[in-house]
Amino acid sequence: MHLGRKTLSKFLIENISGSKDGAALAALLVDVAAAVKAIAAMSARGALDGASGSLDSTNVQGETQKPLDVLSNTAFVNTFEMGGLVAGVASEEMDDPFPVKAPHTRGPFLAIFDPLDGSSNIDGNVSVGSIFSILRANGTGEPGIEDYLQPGSKQVAAGYALYGPSTVMVLTVGNGTHGFTLDREVGNFILTHPHIQIPADTSEYAINTSNERFWEPPVTRYIDECKAGKTGPRERDFNMRWIASMVAEVHRILIRGGIFMYPRDTKDPTKPGRLRLMYEANPMSFLVEQAGGAASTGRERIMDVVPDKIHQRIPVILGSRHEVARVDHYHQQYDAGTDKPFDSPLFNERSLFRP
Numbered sequence: 001m002h003l004g005r006k007t008l009s010k011f012l013i014e015n016i017s018g019s020k021d022g023a024a025l026a027a028l029l030v031d032v033a034a035a036v037k038a039i040a041a042m043s044a045r046g047a048l049d050g051a052s053g054s055l056d057s058t059n060v061q062g063e064t065q066k067p068l069d070v071l072s073n074t075a076f077v078n079t080f081e082m083g084g085l086v087a088g089v090a091s092e093e094m095d096d097p098f099p100v101k102a103p104h105t106r107g108p109f110l111a112i113f114d115p116l117d118g119s120s121n122i123d124g125n126v127s128v129g130s131i132f133s134i135l136r137a138n139g140t141g142e143p144g145i146e147d148y149l150q151p152g153s154k155q156v157a158a159g160y161a162l163y164g165p166s167t168v169m170v171l172t173v174g175n176g177t178h179g180f181t182l183d184r185e186v187g188n189f190i191l192t193h194p195h196i197q198i199p200a201d202t203s204e205y206a207i208n209t210s211n212e213r214f215w216e217p218p219v220t221r222y223i224d225e226c227k228a229g230k231t232g233p234r235e236r237d238f239n240m241r242w243i244a245s246m247v248a249e250v251h252r253i254l255i256r257g258g259i260f261m262y263p264r265d266t267k268d269p270t271k272p273g274r275l276r277l278m279y280e281a282n283p284m285s286f287l288v289e290q291a292g293g294a295a296s297t298g299r300e301r302i303m304d305v306v307p308d309k310i311h312q313r314i315p316v317i318l319g320s321r322h323e324v325a326r327v328d329h330y331h332q333q334y335d336a337g338t339d340k341p342f343d344s345p346l347f348n349e350r351s352l353f354r355p
Ligand code: F6P
Pocket: 117, 118, 119, 120, 208, 244, 245, 246, 247, 249, 274, 275
């Protein structure tokens, strides 16, 4: 029992119900939590209901869909459509946004989400998650594409659910980042991680090093320095993690610090990064910034980028703010053609630590 502990509903009533459309936003986040509970229950059943393996379909990104991708998408779409709190929804799993139409009621928000992030991990029983971003709709009409294309700084709420050993939901409405753990027996999300703070410094990085040959020089430089450890310019050893589930990776960073990078690379020149701006990078950036961290493309703040399409991809570098600043600095030096050491007179691009 969690007597005296705060439920998600109580937290929302206390924190946002007094602000503009606050009651509606609180109700919408309770709806998100309902969809999350349904997905947690489905994903916990693993292969029992035959929902394992892959479907023949691919999504707009060309990724093979899993049955749980589709079921999770439906859970969110149905919840939002029937909830009366959003004017439209956009999803990683749908080519185009979906306007709410009569007999359902349109509400003051737009919901953008990745229903099941990291779903290539499902069959391996590795953690997956859902990511969501809430924007204000422009009036009560049927929203057009341009209504969705707002920079991340305009988000009114964002969060994720992580379906791990426990199910957690982490969210922000712009007053800090807060984590809730699902009490499965009772069916309530309980505030277990109020005001999460990411340590400014870290010795842990996450990047898919199989892409190394496609990286830009500032990224190679940063990772080479981490790998050089005590014997390199950083003068301390680093540790590496790669789960291939962004939600699990960001959760670890919120809990104990770290830097996560899916940088621009030349693997596929038509894609300026792997992750999607509107339903992966923006909501995670909002959470990370609200927890005292930073989120950048290497060249600009992610939440300042004005999207030009719903499924736009973007380079992502986020986490402990001093490390993100260092990576940004390496990009600036590279773009300026300068070689200046970041903070060590021993290091420059043509030193011993460069190929
Ligand atoms: O949705 C994209 C995603 O699955 C993220 O969750 C994860 O961080 C990344 O892709 C994994 O990429 P890769 O397959 O290159 O390891």
